[in-house]
Amino acid sequence: MPIRKDRRERYVEVEVSGPREPLWVRCEACGELIFRRKLQENQYVCPRCGAYFFLSAQERIASLVDPESFQELPLPPVPEDPLGFVDQTPYRERLARARQETGLREALVAGVARIAGYGVTLAVLDFRFIGGSMGVAVGEALYAAQAHAAQARLPFLFVVSSGGARVQEGVLSLLQMVKVVAGRELLAQHGVPYIAVLTYPSTGGVLASLGSLADVTLAEEGALIGFAGPRVIEQTTGERLPPGFQTARFALEHGQVDQVVPRAKLREELAQVLRVLAERP
Amino acid sequence: MTDEERLKVLEEKAAELRRLAEQDGLDLHAEIAILERKIAELRRQVYADLSPWARVQLARRPDRPSGLPFVQALCEAFYELRGDRVVGDDPALRGGLARLAGMRVALLFHHRGATPEEQRASRFGMASAQGYWKAKRIMEVAARLKLPVVTLLNTPGAYPGVQAEAHNVAGAIAACIWTMLRHPAPTVAVILGEGGSGGAVALAAADRVLMLENATYSVISPEGAASILWKDAKVAPKAAEALKLTARDLHELGLIDEVIPEPPGGAHTDFSATVEAVRQALLRHLAELQALPLDELLRARYNRYGHVGARGPNR
Numbered sequence: 001m002p003i004r005k006d007r008r009e010r011y012v013e014v015e016v017s018g019p020r021e022p023l024w025v026r027c028e029a030c031g032e033l034i035f036r037r038k039l040q041e042n043q044y045v046c047p048r049c050g051a052y053f054f055l056s057a058q059e060r061i062a063s064l065v066d067p068e069s070f071q072e073l074p075l076p077p078v079p080e081d082p083l084g085f086v087d088q089t090p091y092r093e094r095l096a097r098a099r100q101e102t103g104l105r106e107a108l109v110a111g112v113a114r115i116a117g118y119g120v121t122l123a124v125l126d127f128r129f130i131g132g133s134m135g136v137a138v139g140e141a142l143y144a145a146q147a148h149a150a151q152a153r154l155p156f157l158f159v160v161s162s163g164g165a166r167v168q169e170g171v172l173s174l175l176q177m178v179k180v181v182a183g184r185e186l187l188a189q190h191g192v193p194y195i196a197v198l199t200y201p202s203t204g205g206v207l208a209s210l211g212s213l214a215d216v217t218l219a220e221e222g223a224l225i226g227f228a229g230p231r232v233i234e235q236t237t238g239e240r241l242p243p244g245f246q247t248a249r250f251a252l253e254h255g256q257v258d259q260v261v262p263r264a265k266l267r268e269e270l271a272q273v274l275r276v277l278a279e280r281p
Numbered sequence: 282m283t284d285e286e287r288l289k290v291l292e293e294k295a296a297e298l299r300r301l302a303e304q305d306g307l308d309l310h311a312e313i314a315i316l317e318r319k320i321a322e323l324r325r326q327v328y329a330d331l332s333p334w335a336r337v338q339l340a341r342r343p344d345r346p347s348g349l350p351f352v353q354a355l356c357e358a359f360y361e362l363r364g365d366r367v368v369g370d371d372p373a374l375r376g377g378l379a380r381l382a383g384m385r386v387a388l389l390f391h392h393r394g395a396t397p398e399e400q401r402a403s404r405f406g407m408a409s410a411q412g413y414w415k416a417k418r419i420m421e422v423a424a425r426l427k428l429p430v431v432t433l434l435n436t437p438g439a440y441p442g443v444q445a446e447a448h449n450v451a452g453a454i455a456a457c458i459w460t461m462l463r464h465p466a467p468t469v470a471v472i473l474g475e476g477g478s479g480g481a482v483a484l485a486a487a488d489r490v491l492m493l494e495n496a497t498y499s500v501i502s503p504e505g506a507a508s509i510l511w512k513d514a515k516v517a518p519k520a521a522e523a524l525k526l527t528a529r530d531l532h533e534l535g536l537i538d539e540v541i542p543e544p545p546g547g548a549h550t551d552f553s554a555t556v557e558a559v560r561q562a563l564l565r566h567l568a569e570l571q572a573l574p575l576d577e578l579l580r581a582r583y584n585r586y587g588h589v590g591a592r593g594p595n596r
Contacts, residue, residue: 078591082534083525087510136590143587165478165500167510170524171536172590174478174500178486181458182586203451205500208439208479212455227451227479228441237442246446256449 027051043263045222052200052222052263056102057109057126060159064267065113065122072111073121073148076140083170091168098129106137107162110145112154116271118278121149122157125206134206135166139176142210146183150190155278157270159197160211163229164204177209184213193277197266198248198257200224212256216273219248219257220266284327291320324545331495333527334518337503339495340435340474343400344549346556347435347473348392349375354556355563356381359388362422365414368448373403373440374412376419381431382564387423389416389484390433393474406475407440413453413483420460429467429567432484435474437502439483457483462586467570467578471541471559472496472528473548488582489566490536492528493559494543499526536589538566 025034029051039046043063044053055063061070085091099105107129112121123145125132134142142158149156165173187194196214198207201224208227219225226246233239244250248260261269295316302309331339339345352359361377364370376389392399393406423430439450461468461484470487476498485498492498501509503521508514525531528540541562544551570578 076591082590083523085523087506087520087523088512140588140591167501167506167524169590170500170526171498171531172534174482174498175536175586175589177455177479177482178458178462178586179589181455181462181486182583184459185462185583205479205482208451208454208483209458210455212449212452213459226446227439227454228446233441233443233446239443241443245443254447254449256452 025053027053045263052220054127054161054200056128057104057124057159060124060161061109061111061113061122063263064157064159064270065115065120066117069114070111071113072109073141073145075105075108075110075137076144078136078140080137081168082136082172083168085168085170087168094130094168102126102128104129106141107132107134108138108141110141110148112148112152115157115267115274118271118274119152119154120157120274120278121145121152121154122159124159125161127161127163127201130166131164132160132162132206133164133166133173134162134176134180135169135173136176138166139173139179142176142180143183146180146186149194150186150192153190153192153279155193155195155274156187157195157197158210158214159199160202160206161199162203162206162211163201164206174205177205180210181213184210195270195273195277197270198223198225198251201229203227203229216277217257218266218269218273219251219260221248221260221262223248223251225251225256284323288320288323288327291316291323295320321545328543328545328547332518333497333521333524333530334503336495336527337475337497337521339547339549340497341437342474342547342549343393343395345435345474346548346552347433348390348394348406350395350552351433351473351556351559352379352388352390354553355379355560356388357383362419363415365411365418367411367414369411371408371412371415372399373406373436374408374416376416378422378428379431381567382560384429384567385426386429386431386567387419388431388433389419391436393435404440406436407438408436408480409440409442409445410448410450410453413439413450413457414448416484417453417456417460420457420464424460424463424465427466429469429571430461430464430487431563431567432468432470432487434470434472434476434481434484435496436477436480437475438477439480451479454479454483458486461486462582465575465579467567467573468582469563469566469570471563472498472537473559477502486586488570488578488585489538491539491541491559491562491566492531492537493541493548493555494528495547496528497521497526498528498531498537499524 027046030049110123356379358380468487503517506520548555
């Protein structure tokens with residue numbers, strides 16, 4: 001399938017750091033100017049202050065899986081812009097821009113790979129693509145990836161980086177929450193384990209569906225985990241937010257995740273989980 | 282003057298004539314009859330072609346038929362179950378076991394409240410984590426007893442608060458969706474007023490989803506969409522249109538099964554007629570679903586949600 005080939009090539013291109021990428025990056029947290037290669041070596045964690053940068057889906061995959069083990073699954077075709085949605089910018093234009101900026105077709109990259117030798121099916125959201133939001137395309141791709149995991153009997157890994165539902169697809173986006181839970185039921189029926197990794201940010205409709213239903217749930221250090229964003233809570237309730245609210249630590253302390261893991265240790269942590277969860281290496 | 286304002290003026294005139302007729306014993310029958318015909322005509326016009334934004338206003342009316350009074354009128358008997366068995370009870374999302382046309386069913390519903398105290402306590406129907414954990418618990422009771430689950434929705438959305446997050450409201454909503462999807466008996470959701478976002482879809486992963494004519498179902502409030510996408514809360518009416526949140530729009534998109542007509546002036550003008558209309562639709566769908574063997578019921582449910590939106594309009 002031609003789309004798949006293109007996307008594979010882009011994946012490689014980004015991995016070796018394409019020509020469009022700037023050489024220096026500024027850390028928004030501490031202002032430090034960082035040489036991109038250095039930042040990359042440090043897994044996109046600021047070497048000075050430890051702030052976490054967004055990882056693109058490809059960077060995330062490269063940071064987790066065994067070298068050259070990733071094989072992308074094609075995104076199922078879906079009708080685009082089902083509501084003909086126009087706000088200040090037509091939704092179609094927003095999609096086109098996101099595609100141009102990210103080189104992705106949608107906000108999710110899925111495939112099969114190995115982690116420490118264990119075969120997995122994985123799905124990774126890319127926050128750069130309209131906030132990693134879930135519309136029909138993302139919902140359908142998540143369902144397809146889960147169906148693949150169920151059929152192939154490979155543990156399913158879902159890395160969340162999402163603001164929630166794709167507003168421009170209206171109720172169709174809400175119903176994707178039901179769809180991805182239907183996929184989760186497929187995994188359960190086939191006895192296939194599901195591991196979720198919650199990163200910055202894991203909020204809204206993605207957290208209130210598949211994101212919260214894993215057998216094992218890890219939170220990346222630096223994650224934001226919550227149903228409603230902090231601003232919405234403050235504006236709606238006038239409540240003062242306690243320090244550390246909705247951090248990975250908060251989620252751990254409130255019994256919502258199994259472990260908090262620094263980015264650099266995530267691959268090793270997943271290997272440990274797979275050691276007890278995977279049926280076979 | 283808008284049609285709605287004209288309607289109000291006519292209604293006031295009619296009321297005055299009736300008062301005069303009563304006080305002074307004047308025979309104003311003919312005049313009143315003419316006026317009433319005019320009012321009925323105008324009302325039909327006004328309500329047949331309401332804008333999405335006008336429907337949002339109707340759906341949000343505090344006197345919209347819903348909540349506990351609705352349930353009490355709908356069922357022969359209702360016994361409330363309370364508490365999530367872990368941290369507390371939520372007055373905004375209530376439920377229990379009921380007799381409906383002789384059948385045993387589990388009922389879950391948002392309760393916005395009629396008095397200011399009730400409304401404050403229920404945060405105007407915004408349920409918190411306890412509400413959704415309780416809903417899951419009641420669905421599990423129903424699953425053990427193989428009872429149909431009926432949900433009656435009217436919520437602006439789940440409550441966004443510090444305690445809600447501490448008690449994992451996102452996990453509770455996800456658990457409700459999963460539990461409802463697996464439910465080993467028929468499930469019907471009826472959106473009576475507002476069907477707001479995650480707080481609504483938590484109770485709407487059903488075999489059938491019905492909406493009252495002026496109810497809304499939306500991923501985000503029009504005001505929220507307006508301020509996020511247009512950066513201007515004042516364009517909410519425009520956002521309401523773009524979001525396709527009305528019953529008619531969602532039926533055309535194939536995302537809901539039936540639009541239940543309301544009395545001409547809106548559901549709030551005739552409580553019992555509204556309850557009866559919902560009851561008839563509900564019983565019809567329940568009967569259809571109960572005729573199906575369980576494996577077929579579940580297959581149809583997974584087909585409905587497993588690829589929703591991926592093949593163009595659903596039906």
